[in-house]
Amino acid sequence: MKTTATLKKISDHLNISISTVSRALKDHPDVAPETKRRVKELAAMLDYEPNAFAVNLRKKHSNVFAVVVPEISNYFYHSFIQAVEEDARRMGYTLMILQSMNDPDVEEQNLRLCRHNHVAGIFVALTSRTAHMQPFKKLETVDIPLVFFDKVPADETFNKVSIADYDTGRQAAELLLKHRKAPVLAIFGNAQLSITQRREKGFTDVCREAGTLNKLTICYAEHADEAVRHTVQYFQIHGKAFASVFSMSDEIMCGVLKGLNQLQMKLPDDAALLTISNGFLPTLFSPEIAFVKTSGYDLGKLSFSRMMEIMSGKTFVRENFLASTYIPGGSL
């Protein structure tokens, strides 16, 4: 192993002091041009790179951002990470990606690791079971900025960036009504989740306002299998009386498709289908499924710029919302 180059080695070689080398390398104004040239030349030759540990130790912080998500095997979080990665790289930061495996204990362990490594900032999507926010509060005491995204806490003292779920729900319902697709079977996810509650409220509010609440049937499915079952059962019980199905997520959408398939029903003639999605899965089917797009990528961009604002200091704690857009498809 060729020993790595350090400031000291360069300074010894050139018979100048370490500090001069250090300054020359960072183009400090008051170092002689000739000296700079010599230093830089040798540094390049020796393939010198500053030792990040030493720099960080000295500066007391690293240029690493952390992203803590319940699961990275998730297209939405992926695109979020992708977006943050792009911006982070552009600003000279790198990203440390941590999974909580949807376990609050692992989540806490991840936070400890972040503190431990003095990361520059943390982006967090909570696990669905995170109960106490104590570990997060602790980050404030060590001045690590925190931005919650997607799965955010109720607590108002935190910075949050989230999907405008209520509006997304409204948007979906409006689309269905506009296309005259009542009566509709709406399948939501876990009823306990706030995301479900907000989307459902938006959806039903529109139906109520339009006076078509009686043409709306709601049910809940926690997994794709359950969505299959509901689809089959509701259509059989109600004698295929639904003009359309609304699905709250990709997973449910997949279930609905399987269900309709079992019933030998064709999209969009036998029934229309509209879902909420981050955008990958709906395009795989034929006809492509119409969806209201909640963009993880855009959320990432928004979160990052929020993080930068927070780090610059001139801002207040608040929650930002990201709007969704309609992507047409042959299923509606």
Next chain:
Amino acid sequence: MKTTATLKKISDHLNISISTVSRALKDHPDVAPETKRRVKELAAMLDYEPNAFAVNLRKKHSNVFAVVVPEISNYFYHSFIQAVEEDARRMGYTLMILQSMNDPDVEEQNLRLCRHNHVAGIFVALTSRTAHMQPFKKLETVDIPLVFFDKVPADETFNKVSIADYDTGRQAAELLLKHRKAPVLAIFGNAQLSITQRREKGFTDVCREAGTLNKLTICYAEHADEAVRHTVQYFQIHGKAFASVFSMSDEIMCGVLKGLNQLQMKLPDDAALLTISNGFLPTLFSPEIAFVKTSGYDLGKLSFSRMMEIMSGKTFVRENFLASTYIPGGSL
């Protein structure tokens, strides 16, 4: 901001030396039990955590592994990362995930970052356009162990872990023959890629050995769209004379499904379908698509154990292969 606890603070508080505190905290045998107790108690109270920068600077390496992939938005790499993450965590390491955006320059930049941060080891899947291995060679000179996975270089001086592509191709062909599904339309990906070449060789070798080479039609699709086109065209040209379609990847499979759909053909009666996949997408359709599973997760486990071997020093450079398994589905 509450100042963070350090060894010095604890030692001042207790009027003992820094070294004793350090030793007490790591249960060094020759420190008095009573002293240990007091130190640990105070440390817990002050919420002390060792400063990772200082430790790393001192020890000259960090306990962070890096994973460098072309794209993380890819189910295969996901499961790979998931597996490595699990093992790394268990061993007290953390993971730094870096994307190359399939750009050799970004890839090189990522490697520099790894060196710079003295990572404990690197797992790399090359971009499809990586030409020179110089940057990788450089890692050896600074003693950073390297394991290539999935997209590995031809160079034999590197450690590699990869899918047994040839065998996987064979396995697929054997399954198709066993189910009497000739003639078959086989759609592969980019013909330049070694992964394509190996899978294709395995596939055709079996057909040749079985004497059914004349019942095999091969074509190449770089994107899903192309696969749609090929599917439609080949079936129309050949008057639906194929008993089955073989697809080399998820993306192609999606294209084939759309194509068959356009042709109003039903699986598995009008045509059978077998694909190679990491396992997520094939289960979304109905009937579920039969596939030969190349497990990113298993590859991750294998890579990690390989990394550990390399780090322990008692091993030689070599390439490991991971076998695939058949997952039945209604499409075959």
Next chain:
DNA sequence: TTGTAAGCGTTATCAC
């Protein structure tokens, strides 16, 4: 314009 020296928080090698 350049050099000296203190310190960042730890670990490790000596002494006592």
Next chain:
DNA sequence: GTGATAACGCTTACAA
């Protein structure tokens, strides 16, 4: 058992 002390590689007042 415990305590000095010297690194690790870098930045940054403060001198010269």
